[in-house]
Amino acid sequence: MRPALTQTAQFPSVSAPVRRAIDAALYGEALSADDGCALIRASGADLAAAMAAAAELNLRARPHRRVTYSRKVFLPLTNLCRDRCGYCTFVKGPGQAGAHTMTPDEVLAVARRGAELGCKEALFSLGDHPEWRHPEMAEQLDRLGYPSTPAYAAAMAQLVLEETGLLPHTNCGVLSRDEMAALAPWNVSMGIMLESVSETLFEPGGAHYGTTSKSPEQRIATLEAAADFGVAMTTGILIGIGESLEDRVDSLIAIRDAQGRRGNIQEIIVQNFRAKPSTRMRAAAEPSLVDMLRTQAAARLLLGPEMNVESPPNLNADGCGAYLLAGNNDWGGVSPLTKDFINPEAAWPEVAALRAITAEAGFELRERLALFPDYAASGRWYPSAAVAHRAGELVADDGYVRPESEVR
Ligand code: SF4
Numbered sequence: 142m143r144p145a146l147t148q149t150a151q152f153p154s155v156s157a158p159v160r161r162a163i164d165a166a167l168y169g170e171a172l173s174a175d176d177g178c179a180l181i182r183a184s185g186a187d188l189a190a191a192m193a194a195a196a197e198l199n200l201r202a203r204p205h206r207r208v209t210y211s212r213k214v215f216l217p218l219t220n221l222c223r224d225r226c227g228y229c230t231f232v233k234g235p236g237q238a239g240a241h242t243m244t245p246d247e248v249l250a251v252a253r254r255g256a257e258l259g260c261k262e263a264l265f266s267l268g269d270h271p272e273w274r275h276p277e278m279a280e281q282l283d284r285l286g287y288p289s290t291p292a293y294a295a296a297m298a299q300l301v302l303e304e305t306g307l308l309p310h311t312n313c314g315v316l317s318r319d320e321m322a323a324l325a326p327w328n329v330s331m332g333i334m335l336e337s338v339s340e341t342l343f344e345p346g347g348a349h350y351g352t353t354s355k356s357p358e359q360r361i362a363t364l365e366a367a368a369d370f371g372v373a374m375t376t377g378i379l380i381g382i383g384e385s386l387e388d389r390v391d392s393l394i395a396i397r398d399a400q401g402r403r404g405n406i407q408e409i410i411v412q413n414f415r416a417k418p419s420t421r422m423r424a425a426a427e428p429s430l431v432d433m434l435r436t437q438a439a440a441r442l443l444l445g446p447e448m449n450v451e452s453p454p455n456l457n458a459d460g461c462g463a464y465l466l467a468g469n470n471d472w473g474g475v476s477p478l479t480k481d482f483i484n485p486e487a488a489w490p491e492v493a494a495l496r497a498i499t500a501e502a503g504f505e506l507r508e509r510l511a512l513f514p515d516y517a518a519s520g521r522w523y524p525s526a527a528v529a530h531r532a533g534e535l536v537a538d539d540g541y542v543r544p545e546s547e548v549r
Contacts, residue, residue, distance in 0.1 A: 154186035163194040166442040171397075177390035180439040188435050195441035195468030202446035203470055207541070208499045209449075209509040212492070212548060213262035213474040214255030214307065217482040218243050218294055221278050222268025222314075226355065227348040227421040228382055228414055231483050232268055235277040242281055248297050251479065252305040258477045259548035261535055262329075262511040263307040265294055266483065269314025269354040291320035298327035306531055310375070310474075310511035315359045318366055325370035326525035329512045329532055330407060332375035333363050338395050339388035348382040348422060357392075361399050368403035371524040373516045377410025377451070380436055381428035389436060393443045400448070405522065407513045408449040408471065411437050413456050415484055430460040434467045441468030449513050454495060455487040465502040472499075474511070477548075492548065508547045514540030 152160065162176035172180075183191045200206065219242040222232045233240035252263050270290055272279040278290070287293040291313055298309035308329035315333070316324070324331065338357040342349040349355040360376075367374050378392045393409075400406040413428045428436075433452065441450055451471035454461040461472075475489045490498070492506075499506040509517075510532055516522045518540030523529035537543045 152186065152190055155190045156187050159183055159187040159191060162442065163190060166198060166445075167194060169445070172443050174387075174390055174394060177393065177439055177443050178387055180442055181386045181390055181435055183435050183438070184431070188431070188438070191438040191442065192434060192467045195438035196466055198441055198446045199450075199468045199470050206504045207507045208465060208470055208472065208504040209507050209514065209541075210472040210492075210495060211262045211474045211509055211511050212260045213264045213310075213476050213511070214251055214260050215474070215476055215479040215482055216243065216248055216251055216263055216265045216297075216301075217241075218248070218265050218267040218297060218313075219271060219278070219290060220268060220482070221271035221275055223270045223274040224268075224352040224354050226352060227350065228417065228425075230417040230420050230485070235275050242278070243297075245285075245297065245300060248301060249304060252301045252307050255476075255478050256305045256307055259546075260476070260478070261308055261508070261542065261546075262474060263298070263301045263305070263309045264474055264511070265298060265309055265311040265313065267294060267313050289320070291316060292323055295320075295323040295327060298324065302327050302527065302531065306534075308511055308528065308531060308535075315354050315356075316363050316366070318369075321363070321366050321370055321372070325367070325372050326527065328372060328524065329510060329528050330373040330375060330516075330522070331367060333360050334379060334410065334412070335360050335364075335376050335392055335396060336379040337382065337384040337388055338392045339384040341385070341388070342383055357395065361395060364399050364406060365403045368405040371522060373405050373407040373512055373522040375408045375410065376406055377408075377412055378436075378440075379412050379414060380432065381414035381426070382422070383425075390439065390443070393440055397444055400444075406448075407516045407522070408451055409440060409444060410473065411440050411450065411452045411469075413452070415456055415487065417484075417486070430457060430463065433457060434463060437464055437467040437469055447515070449515075453481075453484075453487075454498070455481055455489050456484060458487070458490065462498045462502045465499065465504055471509075471513075508542040509540070510536060510542065512540075516540070
């Protein structure tokens with residue numbers, strides 16, 4: 142029988158369910174939903190022990206104590222969308238102030254400026270198939286010469302890669318295999334947030350009420366289909382949108398299961414809901430820092446040491462340093478040029494400030510591509526020769542951006 146790693150004498154106040162979950166994680170065993178629920182409810186000594194175990198697990202895979210970020214430009218190719226999520230301030234209707242679909246010239250101008258500033262990633266983040274809802278978008282795509290929004294996104298990704306050398310990472314929602322096939326060769330990785338497997342969110346008044354793209358099954362299918370095209374994927378959970386703590390655990394386990402089947406999930410994001418004016422959820426409570434920490438620790442312990450775990454630093458600017466004490470190892474994308482169009486009220490930190498926050502928590506900030514170092518170093522997750530060639534110019538053998546190419 143294995144000895145308990147968290148001895149009662151050392152942790153007299155830690156509850157038996159949390160101690161059991163921590164021991165299982167540290168022994169490399171798959172945690173059950175009950176284990177996850179014990180962790181995600183943790184407070185007091187239970188939370189402190191869960192965070193310490195999560196931090197320990199992270200260091201097992203990253204003894205060099207590196208924490209990463211991607212230097213990017215944000216390209217909101219279109220803010221039209223087929224859906225209306227209860228928390229979304231990004232989405233606009235065709236006649237609404239601020240509605241915009243970027244032209245190829247606008248895309249190139251931003252990407253070129255980003256390249257001048259040392260960015261490596263072009264993040265295309267856009268609404269899901271807006272042409273299915275808005276005839277105006279279908280007409281605009283027709284004028285541009287594309288049959289669909291994903292086809293336009295694929296062409297813009299190719300343009301940016303070929304003209305600027307920035308490596309695209311596209312988030313454009315649920316994709317068919319044909320759409321994925323068109324996007325894959327021009328993206329170094331792609332993303333789709335699972336957000337939550339909660340069915341409650343689809344009920345009247347729920348965050349996903351009336352949406353068609355937020356189906357967890359379709360989003361998991363998109364994540365898995367990407368593996369067939371050699372595409373590493375970013376996904377994650379959005380917390381505080383009306384889901385239960387059990388739903389969060391089920392969502393993390395659904396991601397773990399998908400990773401077990403296909404192996405192409407390079408990263409999970411634990412993202413906190415932010416209440417925004419003019420949205421249906423403008424008066425909803427936002428997750429606290431403690432809620433973030435227990436969810437991050439649970440994510441690390443459920444997903445294991447190898448998984449990259451990220452939370453955006455700009456959505457909790459005052460407390461984000463604590464994320465690194467709960468097992469996180471990445472800050473996501475940070476831009477010196479463009480704002481966070483999804484959370485426009487939350488400015489990115491300066492890289493120097495992020496470096497200081499990271500150092501204060503005991504880690505070294507390093508730049509990565511939109512493909513994580515372990516995925517880049519493996520050489521397995523390049524969807525095309527063009528992407529592999531450009532990435533190879535930017536990273537060293539260890540998969541991190543070459544030190545001489547980093548912006549300090
Ligand atoms: S969150 Fe995404 S899918 Fe939902 S309305 Fe906004 S852009 Fe559309």
